[in-house]
Amino acid sequence: MLYDCMIIGGGIAGLQAAxxxxxxxxxVILIDSDNGRSNLCRCYHNLLGWPDxxxxxxxxxxxxxxxxxYGVLFIKDRVTGVAEVDGSFRATTEQSRSFSARRLLFATxxxxxxPILPGLIPCLGISIFVCPDCDGYEVxxxxxxxxxxxxxxxNMALAxxxxxxxxxxxxxxxxPIQQKLLEQLQNRMIAVIDEKIVxxxxxxxxxxxxxxxxxxxxxxxxGFLALGGNVVNTxxxxxxxxxxxxxxxxxxxxxxxxTNVKHVWAAGDIVAHSEQVAIAMGDGVQAAIxxxxxxxxx
Numbered sequence: 587m588l589y590d591c592m593i594i595g596g597g598i599a600g601l602q603a604a605x606x607x608x609x610x611x612x613x614v615i616l617i618d619s620d621n622g623r624s625n626l627c628r629c630y631h632n633l634l635g636w637p638d639x640x641x642x643x644x645x646x647x648x649x650x651x652x653x654x655x656y657g658v659l660f661i662k663d664r665v666t667g668v669a670e671v672d673g674s675f676r677a678t679t680e681q682s683r684s685f686s687a688r689r690l691l692f693a694t695x696x697x698x699x700x701p702i703l704p705g706l707i708p709c710l711g712i713s714i715f716v717c718p719d720c721d722g723y724e725v726x727x728x729x730x731x732x733x734x735x736x737x738x739x740x741n742m743a744l745a746x747x748x749x750x751x752x753x754x755x756x757x758x759x760x761x762p763i764q765q766k767l768l769e770q771l772q773n774r775m776i777a778v779i780d781e782k783i784v785x786x787x788x789x790x791x792x793x794x795x796x797x798x799x800x801x802x803x804x805x806x807x808x809g810f811l812a813l814g815g816n817v818v819n820t821x822x823x824x825x826x827x828x829x830x831x832x833x834x835x836x837x838x839x840x841x842x843x844x845t846n847v848k849h850v851w852a853a854g855d856i857v858a859h860s861e862q863v864a865i866a867m868g869d870g871v872q873a874a875i876x877x878x879x880x881x882x883x884x
Contacts, residue, residue: 588674589615591877592687594665594822597622598863599854600693601649602870603877608656610878615685616653617677619664622695623855628711628791630863632720641711645863661685668822675826675850688884689849689877692828692836693870694819696855700811701733701758705788712791714809718745719860725750725808731796733783734812735759740767742812743776751775754804756796758783759813779804820856831858843873851877 591607593600596618607614624642631639650660663679668690670676675690698716700706706714714733715721722745729752732743740763743755755771757763757780763771771778781798786809788794796804818834829837829846835858836845843851853869855861 589687595693597624599866599870602867603874604653604658606874614658617661692852697817699815713793731806731809736761738814739812842876
């Protein structure tokens with residue numbers, strides 16, 4: 587079967603695009619491995635209409651329900667290859683299936699570098715965060731710990747001083763820190779501890795303390811992760827010759843969200859901009875509108 591539109595990635599951007607394309611009454615297929623960063627977040631705090639926050643699972647569930655109401659087909663699988671075949675796009679999957687469509691949207695997102703520490707995952711979005719723009723507000727005038735590595739952690743610690751003057755940076759990865767950043771940390775009175783963390787102690791979703799391999803034991807109610815090395819999931823797009831930035835984010839037309847490859851779009855965190863849920867939603871809608879425009883008259 588040849589679909590009108592295929593979306594690879596079922597996070598926030600992919601779901602929003604699916605809803606819009608479904609409302610255009612196209613035959614839409616969305617393929618998702620159900621393993622994205624929005625699965626992990628226990629609370630998004632800065633979204634219009636959700637003053638008390640909303641967890642990723644709820645947001646994704648509601649989005650899927652909406653899209654299915656418009657006839658969008660969901661496939662749980664991981665796409666392993668994409669190719670252009672006779673003017674359409676064919677995706678092959680881990681389960682040895684293949685699907686084809688006239689238009690293609692990549693919404694494959696970013697995979698955060700999250701250390702393997704017992705108790706950490708249930709805290710994500712509640713008391714341990716990854717984005718200061720999203721969640722810096724949650725540590726306003728409170729002590730906060732940055733679990734990081736090298737310059738990435740140093741920059742996170744400095745960014746958080748907009749909300750709090752009580753920041754501790756634990757250089758978990760023990761990567762070197764530029765002298766300029768060390769001086770800035772010192773000027774802001776940010777303590778730097780070079781020690782590998784071995785465990786975090788949480789009460790449910792609430793961080794309580796952090797233990798290091800050399801005897802560190804620090805009380806902490808809020809933390810941020812900044813270890814660098816996040817993976818931008820653009821390998822599939824690269825297979826089609828989609829242009830990437832140096833940081834492997836996808837280049838798109840700012841108005842249409844189409845890539846340099848005709849009839850291929852990208853939306854969400856894989857695009858070169860702030861990684862925000864609200865932006866991902868906007869990207870998804872905008873990409874869908876221009877996919878629709880391209881299909882009109884065919």
